[in-house]
Amino acid sequence: MYKSYPLLVFGFHGCERSVAEKVLSGEAELQPSDNPYDWLGTGIYFWENAPERALLWAKEQKKKAPYVIGAVIQLSNCFNLMDKGSAEDLMFVYNVMLEKKKLNDLSLPKNKGKLHILDKLIINATVDFAEEQGYTYDAVRGAFIEGEEVFPGSSLRADTHIQLCVRKPECILAYFRPKMV
Numbered sequence: 001m002y003k004s005y006p007l008l009v010f011g012f013h014g015c016e017r018s019v020a021e022k023v024l025s026g027e028a029e030l031q032p033s034d035n036p037y038d039w040l041g042t043g044i045y046f047w048e049n050a051p052e053r054a055l056l057w058a059k060e061q062k063k064k065a066p067y068v069i070g071a072v073i074q075l076s077n078c079f080n081l082m083d084k085g086s087a088e089d090l091m092f093v094y095n096v097m098l099e100k101k102k103l104n105d106l107s108l109p110k111n112k113g114k115l116h117i118l119d120k121l122i123i124n125a126t127v128d129f130a131e132e133q134g135y136t137y138d139a140v141r142g143a144f145i146e147g148e149e150v151f152p153g154s155s156l157r158a159d160t161h162i163q164l165c166v167r168k169p170e171c172i173l174a175y176f177r178p179k180m181v
Helices: 017-025 051-060 084-103 117-132
Strands: 010-016 045-049 066-072 076-078 137-146 163-168 172-176
Touching: 010 017, 010 051, 010 163, 017 066, 017 172, 045 051, 051 066, 076 084, 084 117, 084 137
Parallel strands: 076 137
Antiparallel strands: 010 045, 010 066, 045 163, 066 172, 137 163
């Protein structure tokens, strides 16, 4: 797995217009979220190169004035779940946690629908374990395959996207107002 590679990406965050305006004016910063559905762990969430998806998400969340803020993000130390080595790291931490739970006669939580409780737990634990070993991840990046088939028999899904979870706000280099809003 790549633990460090210079990659600039555009991320798009769905939120209330009032929040976006404060961030764009420099009065505020986006805040990390820690919701049960935050499948990539704790952090600030962005849709990679997908402003329309960010806006749709804000609308689905019933924001009063749904809006999108863009960000230039430097993924230098990124836990990239699309890299094969990431699966090995996640499985290692999962097995360690499973054994600890078994010793205490407990079980790991399960994902329930859109609540990615287990995924979030294992990703956060993997990032924490890496930090204990002297390595810090600034962000987590993963592909999320979802939605209906694009056409009958297709493996492609209509709502597939890449999501970013920024754990270290300093890798957000700049915010901007996308043209589409």
